[in-house]
Amino acid sequence: MSTRLPVVGDDPVFSAEQPSSPRVLERAQYTVEVVSDSGEGAQSCGQILGTVSAKMGNGVWTVEIIPAEVQPPPRNPAGASGNRVRIGSGPVTNWGDRTDLIVAFNEQALLARHRLDALEPGAVILIESMWQDHDDEGIRAEWSAAMEELGAAGYRIIHVPAHEQCLALTENPYLGKNMFMLGILTELFDRDTALIGAQIRHRFRKKDESVAERSIDLLELGIAWARENLDFRVSVPPVPGDRDMVVMNGNQAVALGAVAAGMELAAMYPITPATSVSHQLGEMFERFGGIVHQAEDEIAAAGVAIGASYAGKTAFTITSGPGLALKTEFLGLAVMTETPLVLVDVQRGGPSTGLPTKVEQSDLLAAIFGQPGDAPHVVLAPATIEECFHVMVTARRIAETFRALVIVLSDANLATGVQPFPRPELDQAWIASAPDQSPVPEGKAPYAWDEQTGLSQRFIPGQPGGMFTVTGLAHDERSKVAYTSDINQWSSAMRSRKIAVLGQTLRPPSLNGDDAGDLLIVGWGSTKGAIEEAVARARDEGLSVSSLHLTFLSPLEPGLAEIFSRFQKVMTVEINYSDEPDGPFVTHQNRRRGQLSWLLRAQTLVDVDCWTRVLGEPLRPGAILEVIRSNCGAGGER
Amino acid sequence: MSAVCSLFQLHDESREYGMGDYEGAQARWCPGCGDHSVLSATQRLLARENLPPEKTVFVSGIGCSSRFPHYINTYGFHGVHGRALPVATGVKLHRPDLHVFVVMGDGDCISIGAGHWIHAIRYNVDMVALLLDNEIYGLTKMQTSPTTPQGYVTNTQPRGSYLPPMNPIEATLGVTNASFVAQTAEWVPAHMLATMEAAYRHPGFSFVRILQRCPHFTDDLFGELPKHPERVQLLVHEHGIDLEALEGRFPNRLAHDPADLDEARRLAEDASVIRLGVFFRDDSRPRYEETRHLPAYTAPEKLELLERELDRYAV
Amino acid sequence: MPSDDREGTTARVLTALTGSREAFDSALARTAEEVRAFLEAHSDPGTDGSGSVAARLGAFAGARIDAARFTDLVERGEPADRQTIHAAQEAWTGLVALRKRGTELYVARVPAGGDLTETVSAALTESGRGFALARAARFVRDGKGPTDQSGGHPLLPREWSTAERALAPPLVVEVDGADLRVGGLADLLEGGQKLVLIVRGPAPPAPLARLIRPWLLVAQTADPEGVDALGGFAGPAILALMPEEAAVFSHDPRRGSGYARRLLVEHVPEAVPVRAGVPRPTAAAEDLEHLRELWRLATLAVEGAAAETPPTAVTAGGSALRGVAAPGKPSEAAQLGSAPPESVAADLDPAEPHPADRLAGWLLEQAGLGAGGGG
Incomplete structure (x- = not known):
C-alpha cells in the first residue's frame, strides 16, 4: 500500500463558489466517518455504505465507533457512536490513519473525533446545522465554542440542514436522519441505489414494511439535497477481481466458521465484544442442527462445552477477557482430561471490565500461561476477518486430533470490522463427523x-x-x-x-519484505493490515524494514531465532501496554514489555524491543510508520 | 421413545446386565461411610433398569462422594469442585441418548456450585442429581458446610456453626420449573432404591437429597438415627413412594400427593421431623434438552446449507 | 377430507408425523456421519474421498502446517483394507442417498385395485433400507469384514429388530376405499410404527375397527386436523382419514386401561351405506357391528361404574382425536397412566381390570380376536 492519501483540503477544486457541475475527486483510497449520538443510527448508515461499497467491488474496512453505554447522555463527546469506513480501489486491510470526510449529527460527536486526532487536516465535515440556531441558549453556546475549536484546524465545514429537510417526511427526524445522511453519501460516492435499497430493506425486514419504505424516501431526499448543494463527488473506482467475494465482520466469520467446522454446540454467557458471535449463531445455528446455549455464567458455559465435547463432537465457547478469567479452572480441567475444546476470546481492553467495547491485545499471556498448574495447549490468532472464518476449522481439527484445548484470540477490531474476502471454497473434510x-x-x-x-x-x-x-x-x-x-x-x-x-x-513464518535488514517488526492478530501498510510505506521511503506476523502463538512458529538474527533490530508492535524505555523508574531489566515481545524474548533469547499503545482504537499505519522511521538503523535497546 | 444417536445403537438390545457389570474399582471410602450403600443401591438400580454401561454417564465434582464414578463401571466424569451440573448438562444436550447421573456432595452442590444447582433445576434437563449430604466437608477434614447444623463445632468454625443450615429441599422446591424433589436416607436402602428408581423414571431433572452418615467426622449427626425410626416420617403416595416393607419399621407415615407443591413446600420447611419420600413431582414440566432438540444433517447437506448461508454475504 | 386437495392433505399428515419422521431421518444422518468418521479414521488420507490431511486441517493451516509432516507424525491411523473401505463407502453413499429422498420416503400410493398390505410393506422395506445399510456398516466398522449385507439389500419389516421397530419410519398411504383391506397391516403395527391412510372414494364405514388392540392407537376421522392425535405417541398407531359419512372414533392407549377409557366414538353410521362401490359389504357390516359392540360395552361399563355421569365422548365433538400426550419414559407413563376424561373415570379403580375390559376380552375371545393370540 504505497499511496499516501491525498488530502482533500489541499485540493484546489474547493472554492467558495459552487461550480455548475461538481468536480470529481479520483482517489485510490478514501476514509469516511459517520458519527451521532447513540441510537440515531450512524452505525447503520456507515455499515450500509461499507457493505454496498464491498458489493460494488471496492476494498473496504469498516470499524465501529462505540460508546460504552447503550444510551449515553445526548450531545456528549463521550457518547459518539458510529462507523469509520475506509474504501479502496484494491483491498483495504485496516482502518487507516485519519478520516477524509465526516458526517456528524451534532458538533459534540464531531468534537470527540477531532480531539482523538481522527480527522485529516483539511477534512470535509458535513455537520447537522440544526444546533446552530437551537432554542436552547446552552446548546447554541456549545455550538459556537465547538466551531471555534474546529475552526483552527482548517477543515472544510459544510452545514447540512438534515433535521429541517427530514421534517418534510417524518415527524421525528431523529429516527430517520441517518437515511438522509446515507442519501448524501450515496450521491457523493455514486453508490448503487438498488443495492442501498436492498440493504435498507434487509435491515428492517423484521419491522413493518412502511419503515423500510419511509427510509428509502428519506434516502432519496438526501440524494436530492446532495445533488443540489454539494460541489464535489469522490470516485474510488473498484478494481474488479476474478474471485467471488463475501463481506462480513469477524464475529460473523467466527460463527460461520464454526458451522463450517461442523461444530454443533456453542456455550456462552453474554459479554462484549464476543456476544455478537452468539447473536449470529442464534439466528443460524439451529438450521444446521446446532445449539447455542446461553449458560447461567461464564464458568458454566465452559463446563457445558466441556461436557458436550467429552460426549461427542468438539464444542466451543466464546468470551472476552473477564470471561476468560472466570473459565480458567475449567480450562485446566480440559487440559488435564485431554477433552477437546475450542475457546474464542474476542479481546477487549482490560484488566477487569477495562474498555469493554474497545480493542486490545492484552490477553495473550493469560491465554497461553493463565491456567494455574502446567497446562500446555494451543493458542491461535487470526489476523484478518477471512482468517476468523478459517481458523475455526483448523482449531476444531487440532482440538480433536490432539485432544487439546485450543484458544482462538480474536479482538474487538476484527469482531466489529467489516471486510470483503474471497468466498470460502467449502470442503466436506472440514466438517466434524459424528463421534x-x-x-x-x-x-x-x-x-x-x-x-x-x-x-x-x-x-x-x-x-x-x-x-x-x-x-x-x-x-x-x-x-x-x-x-x-x-x-x-x-x-x-x-x-x-x-x-x-x-x-x-509448523513451517517457519514467511517475511513481508526482505529476508534481512535494519528492522523487523513482529506482530500478531488484527494489527497485520496496519503493520504491513506501514512497512510498505516505509520501504517506499527507502527504509530497510520487514515484518513478520505470527498466527500460531502456542506452540510458537519455528525458526524465529534464526530469522531474528538477520535483522539489526527486532521489535513487536502490539495493542497492549508497555513502559516507555526511558520512563521513570524503568530499567532494561524491569521494563514492562509488550506481551508478544515478552514471549519472544523468553523463547528466542533475542533482545526483542516493542512499541505498543492502548488507546482503545486499532493501530494507525501512520503511527507505526513513525515508529519504523525512528527505529530503522537505530539499533534500539541492543 | 428415548433419543437415538444413530442406527448403530439399535442392536444388542437383548443383553441383560447384572450387578457385576457395574462394578468399578474398589471403593476407597472410610469403612461405614454412607457412600458405600449409595453405590450399591445405584448399581442395583442400573441392573434393574438394564442400562447399558456404555450408555450411562456419572458426572461428579470434588469431594468424598465425587469419587463415585471411579467405583462404578460406566462412563464417568470426575470434574472440578461444584461444577458437575454444567458438565452433565453439556453431555445431555449433545447426547440425549445417554443416561446421565450426577453425584454431588453438600459443599459441592449447595455451596460452591449453588449457582449451577439453581439453574439446573430450572433447565430441567433429564438427569438424576444425587446430593449426598453428610452435612460436613469430609475430604478436606471437617469444615463447616452449608447444611451443617447451627452450633456444630468444626475446624473452620470452632465455636460452632454460626448460622442455621440451608435446607436444600426447601430451596429446590422454590425454583421455577422444579420437577422432581425427593429426600431419602442411605440407612434405609429399600427407600433409597425406590426413590432413585422414581427419580430415574421421571422425565426431567430429578433432585434427590440422600441423608448420609459420615462415621469419621459427624457420627453424632446421623449415626444414631437408624436406631430412632420415630424421628423419621415417610411421605407416602401411589405417585411417590409407598413401600409396604417399611410400614412396620416406620410407623410415622404421612400421605402426601407429590402433585401438591404448596403442601410440599410446607412439609419441606418444617424441620421438626426428618421426612423421606417424594415431596414433589410434575412430569409435564418443559425440559430444556427436549425443547432444544434438533434434527441432524449429513456433511453434504450441511455444505449445501452453508453455501446458501454464504450467499447472504456474497458481494 | 377435501378430496380436491390431495397433496395438501398429504402434506398436512406429513407435518403431523414430523416427530417420527425426524427421529428416523436424524438417525439416518447420524449413522451416515458415523460411517464417515470410520472412513476418516481408517482410510488412507486423500485417496478415497474422505479428504486429504491438508483439506481436513483447513485453509488457516494451509501455509503454516506442513501437511506431509503432519501426516507422518500425527495422522498415523490404522488403515483398513480396500474391501472394508469400499463397503463403508457404499453404506455412506446409500444413507446419504436415502436422506436425499426427503418426504418421498414417507408417502406411498396404492394403485387402483392394488394390495394395501403389499404397498405398505414394499414402502417400509424401501425406507427400512436404512436399517440394512446401518447393519452392514456396523458389521464393517466392528472389524467383522464386509458381508453380503453390505450395499443395503432390502430388509423386510418383519426382519427388523425390536429396537429398529421402535424407530420405524412412518408412512402415509393414499388408498381407494375399494382397496381398503387392513387385516394384513396388523403384523406391521409394532414398535413405533405409524401408518396414516388417506382414503379416497366410497369406503366401508369402520374398516379400522378390527385392528383395535389395547396397546394400539387406532383412529378414524374425516378431519385432517385429527392426525395431530398421533403426535407424541410412542407406540404403534394407525389412523385413517375417511370420507365424511364414515365412523369417527379413536382408541388411544394413553387414556388409560380399559376400553371405557381408551375408546371414544363420536359418530357411528346406522348401517353400511348401500351404494355402488363399497367393497365387501359383509365384512364392512361386521366391522361396523364390532365397533358398535365395543362402544356399547364401554358405555355400559361407564354407566355401571358411575351411573350418575353420562359418557362424555358422544358429545365431545372432535376432542376424541386430540389425546393428551403423556411425556415420559414409557414405563413411567404406564405406571402413572394418563388421566382419563374426568367424568368417565372419576370413580374407576385403575388397578382393577375394568369390568368392560373383562367383558370385552371375553367377547373378543369368542369372536376369535382375543388378546391371547395377538396380545
Missing part, C-alpha cells in the same frame, strides 16, 4: 499415550468396552488417580509432548 461409537478393543487404555507423540485415542460415551472415568486428578494411562510419584511427571510430559509435536509440523 466414533465403535467398540473399544479389549485392553486399550483411555490415555494410551504414544511415547513419541503424547497422542492417544479418546473414548467417547456410547463406545462399548470403553467405560472409564475421566478425572481432573493426576492420573495414569488408564485414568486411575495417581498414587505413585512418577505418574505425574510422565503424564505431564505426555501432555506437553503432543503440543511440541504440533509445533514440529
